[in-house]
Amino acid sequence: MNAPTTSHYPSAPTEQRAETHTLSVLVDNEPGVLARVIGLFSGRGYNIESLTVSETEHAKHQSLITIVTTGTPMVIEQIKNQLDRLVPIHRVVDMTSVGNSIERELAMVKVRGKGEQRVEALRLADAFRARVIDATTESFVFEITGASGKIEQFVALMLPLGLVEVARTGIAAIRRGPEGL
Amino acid sequence: MTKEMTGAEMVIQALADQGVQHLFGYPGGAVLPIYDALFHQEKVRHVLVRHEQGAVHMAEGYARSTGKVGCVLVTSGPGATNAVTGLTDALMDSIPVVCITGQVPTHLIGNDAFQEADTVGITRPCTKHNYLVKRIEDLPRVLHEAFHIAASGRPGPVVVDIPKDVQFAKGTYSKPKEFAHTGYKPRMKGDLEKIKHAISLMAHAKKPLFYTGGGVINSGKAASDLLRELVKLSGFPITSTLMGLGAYAAADPQWLGMLGMHGTLEANMAMHDCDVMVCIGARFDDRITGRLDAFSPNSKKIHIDIDPSSINKNVKVDVPIVGDCAHVLEDMVRLWRTQAHQPDKTAQKVWWAQIDKWRARKSLAYRPSNEVIKPQYAIQRLYELTKDRDVYITTEVGQHQMWAAQFYGFQEPNRWMTSGGLGTMGYGLPASVGVQLAHPKSLVIDIAGEASVQMTMQELSTAVQYRLPIKVFILNNKYMGMVRQWQELLHGGRYSESYSEALPDFVKLAEAMHAVGIRCEKPGDLDHAIKEMINVDRPVLFDCVVDPAENCFPMIPSGRAHNEMLLGDAAEKLEDAITEEGKMLV
Numbered sequence: 001m002n003a004p005t006t007s008h009y010p011s012a013p014t015e016q017r018a019e020t021h022t023l024s025v026l027v028d029n030e031p032g033v034l035a036r037v038i039g040l041f042s043g044r045g046y047n048i049e050s051l052t053v054s055e056t057e058h059a060k061h062q063s064l065i066t067i068v069t070t071g072t073p074m075v076i077e078q079i080k081n082q083l084d085r086l087v088p089i090h091r092v093v094d095m096t097s098v099g100n101s102i103e104r105e106l107a108m109v110k111v112r113g114k115g116e117q118r119v120e121a122l123r124l125a126d127a128f129r130a131r132v133i134d135a136t137t138e139s140f141v142f143e144i145t146g147a148s149g150k151i152e153q154f155v156a157l158m159l160p161l162g163l164v165e166v167a168r169t170g171i172a173a174i175r176r177g178p179e180g181l
Numbered sequence: 182m183t184k185e186m187t188g189a190e191m192v193i194q195a196l197a198d199q200g201v202q203h204l205f206g207y208p209g210g211a212v213l214p215i216y217d218a219l220f221h222q223e224k225v226r227h228v229l230v231r232h233e234q235g236a237v238h239m240a241e242g243y244a245r246s247t248g249k250v251g252c253v254l255v256t257s258g259p260g261a262t263n264a265v266t267g268l269t270d271a272l273m274d275s276i277p278v279v280c281i282t283g284q285v286p287t288h289l290i291g292n293d294a295f296q297e298a299d300t301v302g303i304t305r306p307c308t309k310h311n312y313l314v315k316r317i318e319d320l321p322r323v324l325h326e327a328f329h330i331a332a333s334g335r336p337g338p339v340v341v342d343i344p345k346d347v348q349f350a351k352g353t354y355s356k357p358k359e360f361a362h363t364g365y366k367p368r369m370k371g372d373l374e375k376i377k378h379a380i381s382l383m384a385h386a387k388k389p390l391f392y393t394g395g396g397v398i399n400s401g402k403a404a405s406d407l408l409r410e411l412v413k414l415s416g417f418p419i420t421s422t423l424m425g426l427g428a429y430a431a432a433d434p435q436w437l438g439m440l441g442m443h444g445t446l447e448a449n450m451a452m453h454d455c456d457v458m459v460c461i462g463a464r465f466d467d468r469i470t471g472r473l474d475a476f477s478p479n480s481k482k483i484h485i486d487i488d489p490s491s492i493n494k495n496v497k498v499d500v501p502i503v504g505d506c507a508h509v510l511e512d513m514v515r516l517w518r519t520q521a522h523q524p525d526k527t528a529q530k531v532w533w534a535q536i537d538k539w540r541a542r543k544s545l546a547y548r549p550s551n552e553v554i555k556p557q558y559a560i561q562r563l564y565e566l567t568k569d570r571d572v573y574i575t576t577e578v579g580q581h582q583m584w585a586a587q588f589y590g591f592q593e594p595n596r597w598m599t600s601g602g603l604g605t606m607g608y609g610l611p612a613s614v615g616v617q618l619a620h621p622k623s624l625v626i627d628i629a630g631e632a633s634v635q636m637t638m639q640e641l642s643t644a645v646q647y648r649l650p651i652k653v654f655i656l657n658n659k660y661m662g663m664v665r666q667w668q669e670l671l672h673g674g675r676y677s678e679s680y681s682e683a684l685p686d687f688v689k690l691a692e693a694m695h696a697v698g699i700r701c702e703k704p705g706d707l708d709h710a711i712k713e714m715i716n717v718d719r720p721v722l723f724d725c726v727v728d729p730a731e732n733c734f735p736m737i738p739s740g741r742a743h744n745e746m747l748l749g750d751a752a753e754k755l756e757d758a759i760t761e762e763g764k765m766l767v
Contacts, residue, residue, distance in 0.1 A: 008442075008667065008739050010467050013474075028364065032313070036305060043306050074493060081490035087310040087330060090364040 016072040020049065021096040022103060022173050023080065024181060025065040028088040029055050036086050037065060046071060046079050050105075050148075052170035062090070064181075066173050093181055095173045103173045107151045112139040113162030121161045128154045139164070188317050189214035189348040192281060195324035197224040198357055201252045203243060203618055204228065205236040209256025210296060211283030214348035228618065228647060231639035233260050235611035237267020237338075238637070241276045242612030245598045246573055247619045248401060250332050253280040258296030261342070262303065266605060268338045269307040273602025274424060275399055277336035279327050280308075286346040287315050300342045309337030315344065317352035325357040334367025335488040336399055367487055371504030371512060379459070379483040379500045380516045386457035387528035388535075389417045392440065392469075395424030395601070396462015396486060398594045400506035404428070405594040407510035408461065414517055416529060418536055420448035422463050423586055424601040431590035437536065438545075441469040442737050443583040446544035446746055447536055449735075452477050453743035454535070460484045462506045465495040466602070475742030485509045544735040545587050546751040554704050556581065556656045556727040560588040560628065563654060566711050572624040573616045575599065577609040577633030580662035580733045585628040607636030610653055614640055617649040624652070624715060631657040631724075632681050638690075644720040645695045652714050652721045655687060658729040666732045671739070691722035700724040 027033045034053055041048050050068040069079060076094070083092045095101040109130070111121045121140060125132065130144035144154055148171060155166055175181070186194065192215050196204060205228045208216045219227055230236040233255045240251025255264050261282040271278045285294040301313045310330050312323045320343070327339040383389055391412060397404045405428045412419050412435055419429050420440040429436055438445035440452055449471075452458070458480045463469070465484075470476045473495065482498040484491075485506060492501040502509055547557045560581075574589055575598040576582040582599055591597050598616060600608035609627040617625040627634075634655055644651050656662075664679040688698030697717050701710035701724070714721045734749030 008671075010471065010473055011740055032301060032305075035302070039305050074497070078490060078494055081488075081492075085488065085490050087362070087365045 016074075018070045018072055019076060019096075020068060020070045021076050021094055022101070022171060023067045023069065023083070024093045024095055024173055025067060025083055025089060026091040026181060027063050027065055028090070029061045029063040030088055033063070033088045034065070036088065037067075037083065040082055040086065041069075041079075044078075044082065046075065050170040052172055066171055068171050091181060095175070098175065100177065101173050101175045103147055103171050104145055105148055105151060105169050105171045106143065106145045107155070107166055107168040108133070109142045109144060109155060109158055109166050110139060110164040111142065111158050111162050112164050114138055117161045121158060124154070124157050124161075130154065184354045185351060186354050187214065187218070187348065188320050188343065188350050188352065189218040191320050191352065191354045192324065192343070192348070193218045193222055193225055194354055195321060195357075196252060197222075199325070199328045200249070201225055204252050204254050205230055205239045205243075205615065206254030207233055207236060207256065207260060209260050209283065211257035211285060211345050212254060212260075212281075212348075214345065215254060215281070215283070215343075227254075228614075228643065230611070230643050232637065233263035234266050234607070235614075235637050235640040235643065237264050237271065237278060237280065238605075238608050238611035239615035239618070239640075239643075240278045240280075241267065241271050241274075241608075242575060242598050242615030243619045244276050244278060244615075245398075245612075246595050246616045248595065250277040250279055250328055251615065253278060255280065256283045256296065257285055257300065258298045260296075261298055261300040265303060265307055266603075268304055268340065270600050270603040270605045270608060271338040272307050272309065274600065275336050275395060276338070277331040278338040279331050280338060280340045282340060282342045283348070284313065284342045284344040287344045288346070290344065300340065304340045307338070308340050309335075311340035311342065313342045313344075314347055317347055317350040320347060320352065321355045326360060326362075328357075329360045330365065334365075335396075367505075368503050369487075369505040369508045371485065371502040371509040373512065375500055375502045376509060376512045377516060379502065380513060380520055381522070382457050382481050382483060382500065383415065383417075383459060383517075384520055384522040384524050386417075387525055388454060388456040388532045389415070389459065389529075390451050390455040390457070391417055391419035391459045391461065392421070392452065392463055393419065393425045393428055393461045394422040394463025397425055397428040397506050398462075400462065400487075402594060404462075404507035404510055407507060407514055411510060411514050411517060414514065415524065417459070418451055418533070420444070420451065422466070422469055422601070423599060425463060426586060426597045427591035427594045430592045432592055439586050442471070443587065443733055443735065445587070446542050446735055446748065446752075447539035449737065449743040449746055450539045451536055455480045458482045460498070461510070462486060464491045467495070470495060471737045472740055472742045477743070542748065542753045544746070544748055544752050546753070547731070547734075547749060548751045550728065551704055553728040554701065554707060554725060556584050556658065556731050557588055558704060559654075559656060559707060559725050559727060560584050562707050563626070563628070563711055564589045566708065567624060567626065567715065570624045570715075571620075571622070572596065572626065573598065573613075573620060575609040575612040575616060575625070575627045577627070577629045577636075578604045578606045579630045579633060579664075580658070580666065580731075581628055581630045581633075581656040583663075583733045584656070589628070606633040610634055610637050610651070611640040611643075613651040613653070614644050614647075614649055617644070617651050618647065621649075625650075626652045626654050629653055629655045630662060631655050631659065631684060631687075632661040635685075641691070641694050641696055641720060641722070648719075650718050650720055652723060654714070654723045655725060656727050657684075657687070657724050658727050658731065659684065660729055663733070669732070687722045687724035691720075696720040696722055698722050698724065700726065702726040
């Protein structure tokens with residue numbers, strides 16, 4: 001039996017296993033729509049691991065928001081239902097439970113160094129199929145695309161070689177095969 | 182039909198086309214064009230409030246008692262921020278309200294202009310949807326959309342923020358059209374396979390129970406009628422949340438009373454012990470469930486709700502049915518009538534015998550007194566003396582609200598207006614103004630506490646101005662009673678700041694505001710005083726001086742389950758009474 005409390009609210013539930021899900025959210029491209037989505041997450045205490053927003057089809061005035069979030073299965077279901085309730089949101093698709101989806105992100109990685117370090121950075125970039133998009137005699141900016149794990153691995157390798165900064169786009173996701181969202 | 186007019190004129194025209202007869206509002210710089218447009222017409226009647234919070238509560242009372250959309254008009258900045266409490270209240274209790282707010286001219290937005298506030302930003306989390314209309318071309322569509330969104334699906338408040346230059350701008354008005362939005366399509370019909378599954382579970386139940394909520398009221402009169410039919414057909418017991426009172430007649434023997442923190446013992450024990458729970462239009466709120474891991478541990482749960490996000494939010498259910506209560510109930514009644522399986526009558530008899538044992542505990546009992554008025558007695562007398570009339574009840578928030586829910590028997594839907602989700606002290610008085618306006622011939626009573634009523638007291642002037650004979654029945658125990666009760670039970674009787682110091686003389690106050698004041702201090706005088714109140718055709722402040730020490734029982738103590746209720750000392754003692762451990766809690 002629970003210990004007596006001095007609160008008139010039920011005690012917090014015991015922690016359950018959290019899952020990571022990627023949600024594709026199709027919205028009307030109108031002012032404030034992103035604020036509605038973010039406000040929902042912060043207001044209800046949901047996590048945002050990654051968030052990507054961009055207009056998809058200009059003529060339709062629609063944008064695609066890709067959100068990576070973590071939570072218990074019950075919380076993930078809540079997030080989807082709460083998002084679906086927002087008026088400017090057309091569709092919410094859980095790419096993780098639909099399965100068979102591709103997730104990619106792009107990162108630009110600035111590395112500064114000379115001599116052997118510089119050569120090593122370039123060699124590793126080649127192995128990761130990262131492209132050099134800017135170079136000076138003492139620095140490179142690499143462009144790398146791939147799954148988040150690959151980018152994190154690349155960044156970790158660049159750290160001892162003079163990593164200056166990283167700019168990542170966040171995740172974009174799409175389903176494999178001929179079907180649309 | 183299209184017509185050239187200003188934005189301000191469009192607002193009034195759209196309200197008229199949406200069937201709005203009463204508009205609760207307060208003028209200010211950023212809505213002057215709309216007030217000017219109001220001046221030139223007679224379709225929409227404006228009610229001048231004393232504070233914008235009052236305007237929204239009036240609209241809520243109006244909406245809840247009629248099933249129509251309540252409508253509010255306030256100015257920018259402080260007008261909008263004052264409305265926020267009311268909007269949040271309407272969101273939590275799913276009340277359809279359209280609130281039109283003025284905004285500074287578009288070119289000044291973001292400039293910290295005089296009386297500027299980020300209204301759409303502030304109201305985003307406390308509305309179902311909101312709009313900032315920057316172009317006159319969008320205005321007619323947005324206004325009509327606002328009404329559609331407020332009233333359809335799970336109802337709620339919608340804000341339309343209109344900058345002053347848009348109110349002056351000329352444009353083409355268009356009548357309401359069929360609403361077409363791919364992102365907003367509330368589901369009305371429930372999944373038939375799931376409804377069949379639910380009916381089969383119900384038919385095989387040995388200890389079934391209906392648990393209904395405000396969704397049944399929101400779904401309209403038909404939902405209440407169908408609910409009554411299904412309850413009668415099945416013979417199951419029924420309980421309801423605070424918001425759902427009136428959907429089922431309190432006088433009926435199958436009615437167990439309200440459930441939850443201050444619900445009856447029989448309702449809560451039945452919730453705990455049932456094997457099939459049929460939840461209709463309720464949301465498993467924390468005041469209902471108590472301790473979640475001990476909530477109705479052995480039941481199959483059927484949950485009918487129009488809002489998918491209400492399902493599996495707090496409690497995992499077995500049969501989720503997304504749909505409008507009336508639509509789903511219609512299918513359920515039809516399927517119940519045609520189903521082959523006969524419910525287990527013997528098991529149900531045993532179940533009812535158990536329920537009758539719980540009932541025999543008389544969990545609502547209190548110690549009567551000839552010296553002081555017991556608050557429960559006051560509500561009982563109020564009920565007995567008004568039940569044969571056409572009566573509407575509103576409340577503030579606190580002990581008096583719970584006693585009203587426990588002791589006032591509601592037989593019809595839409596007769597009970599209270600702030601459930603948000604628990605807004607100060608809701609009842611303005612809400613009663615809205616109700617009285619919608620039902621001029623009815624008896625409208627705000628059951629109040631002396632602390633709550635002082636939060637929106639000024640709206641008594643509104644009632645006087647529009648000759649609305651509301652009755653404010655104050656259970657005056659000189660305390661914020663519920664706060665005092667919790668301090669007594671959980672904080673060692675340290676009554677920190679819960680005493681109502683320096684109370685006004687409510688009789689003189691009423692007279693100063695051109696209303697009628699009545700005071701009653703003795704149980705023997707109560708009936709006469711209540712009759713006097715009813716017979717006055719003017720607003721009344723009734724100062725009912727009650728026992729300051731009375732606590733509201735029964736009660737589920739914090740962190741406890743439904744079967745661990747705390748009863749008052751007047752309840753019948755039986756062998757399965759509250760454990761010593763339970764008593765230690767107090």
